[in-house]
Amino acid sequence: MKARAAALGELLAGDRSADRIVPPTGFTARLTSFTAGAMAFLAVFALALSIASGRLAERWSAALAQTATIRISAPPEQMAAQTAKVLDILKATPGVASARALSDDEQKKLLEPWFGPDLPLDALPVPRLIDVRETGDGFDADGLKNRLAAEAPGAVLDDHTRWRRPLVAAADRLRLLGLVSILLIGGATAAMITLAANAALSANAQVIRVLRLIGARDAYIARAFVRRFTLRALAGAAAGTVAGMAAVALLPATDEAGGFLTGLGFQGLGWLWPLLIPPLAAIVSFAATRAAAFHTLRRLT
Amino acid sequence: MIEFQNVAYNYGGGELLTDISLRLPPGSFHFLTGPSGAGKSTFLKLCYGELHPTAGRVTIDAHDMRSLSRDDVAAMRRRIGVVHQDCQFLDHLPLAENVALPLTASGRDAAGADLDDLLGWVGLKPLASHLPPSLSGGERQRAALARAVIMSPDVILADEPTGNLDWEMSVRLLTLLMELNKMGKTILIATHDMNLIRTAKSQVPARVLRIRDRRLQLAGSDL
Structure with missing residues (x-):
């Protein structure tokens, strides 16, 4: 854990010479950025869904605790x-x-x-x-x-709380589904970035061999790849998040008559939640690329 | 000091090297010769830990190579300069950055007069900004030598360093290696170029080793 935190610190500090040892690879760069961007875009919607479902469940739960009606004819x-x-x-x-x-x-x-x-x-x-x-x-x-x-x-109990319960349960499930979607998106991002990192590591086998030969430590070699992929993921996720937030902002405003779908946005400080997506994507990318790099390096003497 | 103690190496299809014991004292100059496929490159790889013996042990300064951690191996390789016949570079970096790579990889400042002096020593200063694919075979070998010595290693291993060079360039490279030996560096050159060996022996007290029938012997007049 300590080593990982130190690696993250070194990564943020940057190392111009280490950055240069990996040749520019346009395809994997675009692939990583696109993947991170697309996943961040989807994550914004999953987050919006989850938060809106949470709001709905709370509202209905509050209603549950309020009233029943008896009608006397x-x-x-x-x-x-x-x-x-x-x-x-x-x-x-x-x-x-x-x-x-x-x-x-x-x-x-x-x-x-x-x-x-x-x-x-x-x-x-x-x-x-x-x-x-x-x-x-x-x-x-x-x-x-x-x-x-x-x-x-002549009295009839209109027990409306009883039909709201399944709706609250459904809203809770929907919120859970949103959170599971975010986890799946994170996992898919990690998988895609691992594949791209492995492709880059394979394409740069000669670079790695030369670096091992001249006495470069594994951490130095890995850092060059990890930093590149982490920064790409961060940039892609930032773009995807901005696009996702813009799309959510353009959804119709909350309207009582419109029901659930019109309340699918963020409210107030809730707009800060999506801002966590780019750093989380960077952390996922950091962990995935680091694992892939060390796995590849361990196979070399 | 590198030492082999009853070392054997088996590729899986039979033993390539058998019962090899050898000490490379500091400041010594050795040639390693033998027919193609005899195991010269394997011997060198055992020296710098790219391969591990299947029997016996290889030590560097009394440390068993096999017991070293990966970081220790990296540190050890900074003390052993290696020059290959097919020397490999990072093709996207200019020559100067390639030569300075061992410095930058160990977190040291690569800029400055020392790098210029080194490039001047191997006659590549005018090509400092060129990319490796644009260099000739001789220039690549000299660049590899410069890269191998930039960390001021104790030992320099060269695997057929003159295999792709004409005689004039071979002598030039040999001269550089002999200069390093005079500075106290341990030199081991794997080659089957007898003219090169004769030229060296006329100027430095070099010993010639030969791999024959999987075993290491003293060769020629060193027999």
Whole structure:
């Protein structure tokens, strides 16, 4: 670990003479930069997906902890009695933190988007809504439904928290998938750069043989290759990241009606996360090239 | 000092060298001769650790070559200059940088008057900025010699250094090697050029070794 940190320090410090011992190789240079750039571009999207999924899961989780709704449909003369009965039941139900009937004004506001502001609520058989807040443990929905059916037949528990749970689970999975994608992209980058490094090492077998013959240490020879590949990966990944961030920035702005897809960007300090991709790509390239170089050198006497 | 103790080397298809014992004292001058395929190049590779003996041991300053770490081998090679018949260079670097490569690879400053003097000594100063592919065979051999001695090594090994050179250039290279020997360097030249050996023996106390039937013998008047 110490040796690797020292090697990284030497690599950052640079060595002009060591840099020059490896002949310029246009093809592997372009291949490495392109690979790092393309992978960084994909990594930005995977990161955006993961972060957006995380946000979604948190939002839905928060919603889960909020409310359930009971809808009471009853003849006008029974409405008050049934409402009171339901509130009594809820007061006695474990897991219910609080419950209250929505006022006429509140119900009117809820219906306004569909019926306009002049809705004659009294003239319509609008059900009464009861807003239920759960404790952390939640209540037994099936038990409450049975009790409501027996004691307040017009009351229906709209347990919307129950359909949100699978969505939260799906969002969590999506976030995990995004993170796995980032790991796979990192692995694929390492594999591609290892292949390019091996090709460069094979193409420069004579250079390596000469250097060993004149007494160059393995670390010196490896550093020349590692530095070149690391810098190429860093440059390629930086370009790919900038392109990826620009593409994400050009996605449609977050819109409630647009749902999940329009929220696929970064928000606030979240824009800093993609900036980690180029240095991470450089570290992956450093480790992959160093391993490939020492593997090749160990085969030589 | 390089020492062989009952060294044998087997390529896998039979033994090439058998029971070789030899000491190369500091400041000595040796020729190694023998027919093609006798094992001269293998002998030299055993000297600088590119090959390891299949039996016996090769030591440098009493350290068994086989027990050296890779970094120790690299350090040891900086004390042994090697000149090959088909000397290889980094073709993308100018001659001066190629000659200075052992210095730069060991983290030392390669610029300065010493490099100019060395290039002047081997007669290549005007070609310092030329790339190796543009050099003639003789120029490449002299460049290889300059590269081999730039670290001021204790030992210089040359494998058929005059194989591709005309007589005039061969003598010129030999003269350079004899000058190094007079400076106290140990010289071992593998060659089958008897004229070269005779020329050297007329000027320096050189010993001639011969590989015959897989064994090392003193040859000719040294027998």
